[in-house]
Amino acid sequence: MIDPAITPNAIAYAWERLLDIAGAEDLAPPYAYGPANAPLPEPGVIIVPAAPHAWSRLLQLPVGQLDWLPAATLFPSGYPLPFHDPVPILFWSDADRDKPLIRVRGDGSIIFRVDLIAATLFMLTRWEEIVLPRRDEHDRFPAIASTAYRQGFLDQPIVDRYAMILRAWLQRQRPSWQPRRRTFHLHLSHDIDHLRRFLTANEALRQTANNLWRQKRPRWALEDVRDFATGRLLIDRNPYLTVLDDLANMTEMRGDRATFYIMAATPNLFDEGFTVTTPALTRRLQRLARRGHIIGVHPGYYTYLDFQRYRTEKNRLEQALGEVVHHARQHYLRFRVPDTWRIAVRAGIREDATLGYADMDGFRCGTAHSFPVFDILADEAIPIIERPLHIMDGTLKSYRNLTADEALRRMQKLAQRAAQVEGELHLLWHNKLYYAWRPWFQILRRFLNAPLS
Ligand SMILES: [Zn+2]
Structure with missing residues (x-):
């Protein structure tokens, strides 16, 4: 080495x-x-x-x-x-x-x-x-x-x-000098991997049965049936879609705006994929954009080393939106340094938000600030901003197996550390979490109410 x-x-x-x-x-x-x-x-x-x-x-x-x-x-x-x-x-x-x-x-x-x-x-x-x-x-x-x-x-x-x-x-x-100070900023983002809650009737049936008999939650079971039906018939009322508005409202109540990264891959083993031109989705995304939220692309599993595929997916989203997209975060956080940055730049991306670890929350890049990227091997700047990811829902729940309360404490600790250096804390919460992991959504609300307590 x-x-x-x-x-x-x-x-x-x-x-x-x-x-x-x-x-x-x-x-x-x-x-x-x-x-x-x-x-x-x-x-x-x-x-x-x-x-x-x-x-x-x-x-x-x-x-x-x-x-x-x-x-x-x-x-x-x-x-x-x-x-x-x-x-x-x-x-x-x-x-x-x-x-x-x-x-x-x-x-x-x-x-x-x-x-x-x-x-x-x-x-x-x-x-x-x-x-x-x-x-x-x-x-x-x-x-x-x-x-x-x-x-x-x-x-x-x-x-x-x-x-x-x-x-x-x-x-x-220089005792008379006053440094420029920034204020702590908590930034919420959402990767939209799925557009409907249940892909198959079988899946819906299993979930309903579980909520009814094992969890003893008949109301949840009713919601399961409703979600399956709306996912099939009334896509506009489907909760995986309507939750986008709930998420946006949650951020707007804090006087802020969120970023939504939208999957535009065709279905394969690792990308569920959905038709990004679905009118119910594009109408909603355009409305979010008008309200000041950022709509970015969520390049699929096979894009991190594949420029053609990256660009095709980005184009697909842009055509559906009628807008140019400048923000991206890789699905599964698959990323290779420095190749994926270069691919993103070629495809017209100005800000990438991938660099957090799936298996552990924290400061992968050692910073709570977005930063311009430098390629140390080529000895030159790459014209893209990295907005480092600090906390992903799945990291806390699935990779680390934390309880909701432990997760809350962990989030508050990282927020405090970001605030001490006048930085940003970037959180990723998936839309599917809203139903699949209900208590975790409550944790997010509690955290947003008091990030630094
Ligand atoms: Zn994803």
């Missing part, structure tokens, strides 16, 4: 990301990525690079060997801490080991012996997903193979935390 080249392009990209998250893009202090005695025209920031091979070493580092420091040791003394838990140090700078981790040199410049540039690139470019071979049965890079999960910091927006540390030192260096 060979570490990627940290080129001037890559350094500029990472520095820009850090400044943006720190709310310091207007400040643009002089900086150097080099030795602690690097000359600067005026007091600025020097980040001393980690040793060569640090990236490969990090991948091979045994679990539990990563250094963690108390938050207070990373901020200037007396600075109000935005978070209190210990912070992992992914990359130490090798030089000046006898010196403090962060210090101010004679001319007032701040010297970081923690390599913020390397950490930002490591997390945002998803380099480890390119070089590590492990995949699950759907060819996905699993959370359990990631450095963040293995070393226990997947639930920290680590890039953002580093940016907050940078902000604090800049504030100390």
